[in-house]
Amino acid sequence: MVLDKEYILELLQNVTDPEIPVISVIDLGIVRDVIIDEDSLEVVITPTYSGCPAMLEIEKEINNALKKKGINEFKITTVLSPAWTTEWMSEEGKRKLKEYGIAPPNPTNPEDIECPQCSSKNTQLISEFGSTACKSLFKCNDCLEPFDYFKCH
Amino acid sequence: MTDLTKYNYVLQHADNCLILGQRLGEWCGHGPILEQDIAMTNISLDLIGQARMWYQYAAEIQNEGKSEDDIAYLRDAWGYRNVLLVEQPNGDFAQTIFRQFLYDTYSCYFYEALMNSSDERLAAIAAKSHKEALYHIKWSGDWVIRLGDGTEESHNRMVAAVQELWSYAGELIKPNETEAKAHEEGYGVDLSAIKEKRDAKIREVLTEATLEVPESTYAHEGGKDGRHSEHLGYILADLQFLQRAYPGLEW
Numbered sequence: 178m179v180l181d182k183e184y185i186l187e188l189l190q191n192v193t194d195p196e197i198p199v200i201s202v203i204d205l206g207i208v209r210d211v212i213i214d215e216d217s218l219e220v221v222i223t224p225t226y227s228g229c230p231a232m233l234e235i236e237k238e239i240n241n242a243l244k245k246k247g248i249n250e251f252k253i254t255t256v257l258s259p260a261w262t263t264e265w266m267s268e269e270g271k272r273k274l275k276e277y278g279i280a281p282p283n284p285t286n287p288e289d290i291e292c293p294q295c296s297s298k299n300t301q302l303i304s305e306f307g308s309t310a311c312k313s314l315f316k317c318n319d320c321l322e323p324f325d326y327f328k329c330h
Numbered sequence: 331m332t333d334l335t336k337y338n339y340v341l342q343h344a345d346n347c348l349i350l351g352q353r354l355g356e357w358c359g360h361g362p363i364l365e366q367d368i369a370m371t372n373i374s375l376d377l378i379g380q381a382r383m384w385y386q387y388a389a390e391i392q393n394e395g396k397s398e399d400d401i402a403y404l405r406d407a408w409g410y411r412n413v414l415l416v417e418q419p420n421g422d423f424a425q426t427i428f429r430q431f432l433y434d435t436y437s438c439y440f441y442e443a444l445m446n447s448s449d450e451r452l453a454a455i456a457a458k459s460h461k462e463a464l465y466h467i468k469w470s471g472d473w474v475i476r477l478g479d480g481t482e483e484s485h486n487r488m489v490a491a492v493q494e495l496w497s498y499a500g501e502l503i504k505p506n507e508t509e510a511k512a513h514e515e516g517y518g519v520d521l522s523a524i525k526e527k528r529d530a531k532i533r534e535v536l537t538e539a540t541l542e543v544p545e546s547t548y549a550h551e552g553g554k555d556g557r558h559s560e561h562l563g564y565i566l567a568d569l570q571f572l573q574r575a576y577p578g579l580e581w
């Protein structure tokens with residue numbers, strides 16, 4: 178079987194974060210590289226937060242996705258450096274997050290967070306820490322709904 | 331042959347992260363309000379994640395076929411190298427906050443400096459952890475100010491917390507033999523170089539919190555060399571019970 182990088186990346190586009198099932202490991206920017214050398218395959222990933230419990234699941238999911246397509250010879254390597262940043266999140270990923278009800282990271286102005294429900298910028302931080310390591314908790318002062326913000330990191 | 335100095339150096343930081351993470355985890359379901367319960371367990375999770383990076387490296391340096399779990403779960407108290415601060419009991423919320431603040435003021439500057447380590451792996455662990463430490467210190471620093479400059483009750487509790495824990499601040503930035511040697515060899519942090527920044531940060535936050543910076547420089551020490559307070563044994567009894575009772579058990 179001839180391995181093709183584009184094909185592998187496409188496969189991984191269907192592997193999603195178990196905590197935020199709308200966003201894929203590619204959109205999140207945790208797949209750092211796919212290295213193909215003749216018939217050996219290496220998928221290089223990096224953790225989001227060092228204690229993120231989803232990482233183990235994600236590795237298993239990548240494993241399953243490849244095996245399902247009959248790819249059995251590969252390795253998944255974890256690298257720590259350079260450290261993951263939300264700047265690696267794709268525009269597509271940010272759009273999907275918003276649709277799902279999570280405000281995407283806003284690196285240009287982290288004080289200016291838009292409500293994913295009504296798009297108002299009249300919002301307020303409730304807690305720096307949210308339901309998972311990558312999120313903090315906000316509330317919208319216009320539609321009064323609370324929402325998660327995927328914080329810049 | 332194992333580089334024993336580097337192994338011990340890595341272990342000191344692994345143990346700091348694990349023990350403080352375990353302590354914070356004790357708050358799970360008991361936080362004063364839901365958001366802060368979540369904050370403490372989030373920080374706990376970060377610390378345990380950081381501990382794993384350190385233990386994995388320790389296991390590689392040791393090179394005796396042991397795993398990160400073996401090192402965490404199968405050593406006794408005297409084998410632990412964490413500072414005495416992190417094993418101190420949670421006390422009330424103010425005490426937990428101040429313990430965290432003292433650790434965060436140290437860890438922020440420590441990781442910042444370690445990013446320049448000659449050892450690539452240490453530099454990578456530092457870069458990853460530093461981002462998280464900045465988030466932690468924002469939280470603990472804000473709470474020191476909020477409680478210190480809050481009601482009479484919260485102010486008094488912060489005063490008591492500072493009194494209770496101040497004597498554990500010194501050990502963090504006083505190098506033991508391992509740290510001195512690690513710095514000499516180029517991969518360890520020069521603690522004397524971060525002391526000033528750390529002290530200034532503590533002073534800045536305590537002043538804003540209307541709290542006095544204690545003058546005493548008396549420091550309890552020994553944790554880094556395996557001499558612990560009575561608290562560590564109880565923590566390990568909780569932490570290690572399952573692996574001790576059912577060796578090799580997995581989820």
Ligand SMILES: [Zn+2]
Pocket residue numbers: 292293294295296297317318319320321322
């Ligand atoms: Zn809204």
